[in-house]
Amino acid sequence: MITRMNHVSIFVLDQDSAYDFYVNKLGFKVHTDASMGPDMRWLTVCPPEQPDLEISLMSIQEGMMFKGDAAAQMRTMVSEGTFGFGVFECNDLMATYEELKAKGVEFKKPPTKEFYGYEALFKDDSGNWFSLGQKKDKK
Amino acid sequence: MAGQLPKIYVYRQLVQAKLFIDEHYSANINLDEIADVAFFSKFHFTRLFKKTYDYTPHQYLTRVRIDRAKELLSSDMSITDTCFAVGFESISSFTALFKRYTGSTPSGFQQQKIKRKQEIATTPVKFVPNCFASQQGWTENSNFQ
Numbered sequence: 001m002i003t004r005m006n007h008v009s010i011f012v013l014d015q016d017s018a019y020d021f022y023v024n025k026l027g028f029k030v031h032t033d034a035s036m037g038p039d040m041r042w043l044t045v046c047p048p049e050q051p052d053l054e055i056s057l058m059s060i061q062e063g064m065m066f067k068g069d070a071a072a073q074m075r076t077m078v079s080e081g082t083f084g085f086g087v088f089e090c091n092d093l094m095a096t097y098e099e100l101k102a103k104g105v106e107f108k109k110p111p112t113k114e115f116y117g118y119e120a121l122f123k124d125d126s127g128n129w130f131s132l133g134q135k136k137d138k139k
Numbered sequence: 140m141a142g143q144l145p146k147i148y149v150y151r152q153l154v155q156a157k158l159f160i161d162e163h164y165s166a167n168i169n170l171d172e173i174a175d176v177a178f179f180s181k182f183h184f185t186r187l188f189k190k191t192y193d194y195t196p197h198q199y200l201t202r203v204r205i206d207r208a209k210e211l212l213s214s215d216m217s218i219t220d221t222c223f224a225v226g227f228e229s230i231s232s233f234t235a236l237f238k239r240y241t242g243s244t245p246s247g248f249q250q251q252k253i254k255r256k257q258e259i260a261t262t263p264v265k266f267v268p269n270c271f272a273s274q275q276g277w278t279e280n281s282n283f284q
Contacts, residue, residue, distance in 0.1 A: 007268055029206075034263035036277050042267045056271065064276040092191045094147070098154045 007044070009056040010085050011078055013126040015043050018057040021125040025103045028055070047088065079127045081108075086130055093118050093134040152177040153191055156184070160196065164203045165226045170196055205240045208233070213252040218245045 012018035022028045028045040031054045036042050039061070044054035060078065062071040077083065090096040093111045097120050101107065108129055109121040120132045156177035160168070173196050174184040188196045204225040211221040219230060222245075227233035237245050258265065264272050272278045 007271070009271065032259065032266045034259045034266055036263055036267075036275070040275065040277070042263065042271070042277075058271075065274050091193050094150045095154055095157075095191045098147075098150050099157065102154060102158065 004052075006052055007054045007056060008086070009058045010124075010128055011060050011074060011083070011126070012057045012124070012128070013060065013075060013078060015041055015057055015059050017125050019043060019045075021105075022055070022057065025100065025105055081123065081127045081129055083127075084129045084131070088130055088132050090132060090134050093120060093132065096132065096134075149187065150191075152179065153187060156188065156196070157192065157199070160200050160203055164200060164207060165224060167226065167228075168200070173200075201236060202240070205237060208237060208245070209241065209248065212245055212249040213256075215249075215253065218249070221245065 010018075019030075019033075022045045023030060028047055029051065031044040031046050031051070032042060033044075034042045041059065043057045045057065046053055046055065060066060060071050060074045062068075066074055097107065097111050100122060105122050107120055107122045109119070111118050111120045117133055121129055122132060123129045156173050159173060159176045170181055170185070174181045177184055179187065185195055188194075188199070192199060194202065204227065208221050208225045211224055212218070216224065218234075222230050222233040225233075227236075234245055237243075237248070241248060243251070264277050267277060269278065
């Protein structure tokens with residue numbers, strides 16, 4: 001029986017820039033930052049209240065994973081906003097929206113009431129987008 | 140009064156107060172100064188802040204200081220320097236609060252982090268799940284094993 005997820009990966013265009021976005025703008029914590037050789041780095045971050053979920057910020061480089069033109073194609077798709085990677089949760093959507101906007105985070109959709117609750121959509125520095133909701137019990 | 144303003148302005152003022160704490164945690168700031176940033180009375184501000192962030196402003200300030208202390212201790216800064224760098228005025232109160240929030244003493248925490256950093260530097264592949272490491276070809280580098 002599968003019980004939990006502890007690692008998930010997000011493909012980013014530049015790991016230094018992604019570090020700045022996820023750590024300094026979103027407020028995530030660095031879990032592991034390891035050099036794996038020249039131009040190769042294993043970088044994972046966690047949402048502040050979810051230290052056991054490592055989000056791997058994976059660089060898109062030509063190599064074993066992306067062969068031939070695949071890396072360039074993947075970079076284009078990421079930068080064009082092809083991928084929506086998940087849903088983040090916060091205590092208070094309006095406050096978080098205002099804070100992230102003040103820090104320069106780009107929103108595709110401001111907090112909006114949907115049939116399932118309030119939701120906003122934001123993009124990371126590479127072009128990946130995420131939904132942002134708030135705790136269900138928040139009044 | 141803030142209560143008569145449209146809600147969006149209230150949020151913006153609360154966010155300004157939170158960002159003020161994020162930026163000035165190392166200084167000797169108090170609730171009056173934080174409430175002033177948001178243009179609220181102390182009582183009203185504390186109530187709104189807690190409702191929005193689940194912590195009182197003072198609890199949030201302490202959390203920010205402890206979080207920053209964890210980062211500084213991880214970067215090998217001494218416990219004394221860390222204590223003052225994050226805004227505490229005595230080593231004993233810093234040590235007690237640090238232990239209450241993290242479950243470890245500052246020195247115990249720092250020793251664990253130093254050990255982990257050394258392990259990451261010598262055998263980084265141990266910290267990468269095999270599905271990712273093999274996909275990247277990192278398991279083939281015997282230096283990482």
